[in-house]
Amino acid sequence: MKKEKSIILGLLIAASLLLATGCDMGGGTPAVTYAIGDTGPSGVGIVFYVTDGGLHGLEAAPSDQSTSQVWIEGGSTQTTVNGNTSTAIGTGLANSNAIIDQAEHTGSAAQVCRNYTGGGLNDWFLPSKDELDLIWDNLVNDGTNSNNGVGGFDESNYWSSSEGNSSNAWSQTFLIGLQGSVSKDNLRRVRAVRAF
Structure with a gap:
């Protein structure tokens, strides 16, 4: 029972870290959004x-x-x-x-x-x-x-x-x-x- 709680706690911590750093569970990166007046994805526009x-x-x-x-x-x-x-x-x-x-x-x-x-x-x-x-x-x-x-x-x-x-x-x-x-x-x- 103690071993199961440790595994569950470890999984919860790992999931929390992934969410906190902006990583999705699918392995992709978060989408970048832009607003009028921002520097665009070219880095210059x-x-x-x-x-x-x-x-x-x-x-x-x-x-x-x-x-x-x-x-x-x-x-x-x-x-x-x-x-x-x-x-x-x-x-x-x-x-x-x-x-x-x-x-x-x-x-x-x-x-x-x-x-x-x-x-x-x-x-x-x-x-x-x-x-x-x-x-x-x-x-x-x-x-x-x-x-x-x-x-x-x-x-x-x-x-x-x-x-x-x-x-x-x-x-x-x-x-x-x-x-x-x-x-x-x-x-x-x-x-x-x-x-x-």
Whole structure:
């Protein structure tokens, strides 16, 4: 009887230690959650959107990848992406790849972002129109947002990866938050983002 009590006590102590240190019984590690304004899982980016209780989301690079970049080399004379881009959240990577995969592609804002390797990662991309607007809403906007001013964004125009039509693409001014479809040969800032 005394031996059984010792075994049970030992098991209870071991279980308590596992729970106290955050280890689960399945051998995995506890899930890390993120909030808007946190440093993201890349170790360098700033979280600007979260889903699934902070388990997944989007993070922006800590600084601009370019301060003066056309949307695509050749401007409106470059082959259009032919409606293969979207404005929706979650489409920036596909948009960026569609831009780069054009037969006549020689350079673009999307390529600048795909070349970025912040945190040693190579999955960065040019945000879609709606993803870019989330950056404005959650990190830049002067409203009641506690993360106002996080990320060192300039009060000028930033490109999105969303094409407006064969001649134009969507950009957003970070002075007042307005978005507009402008000529692809305009010069705009570029900030890479990544999903986690």
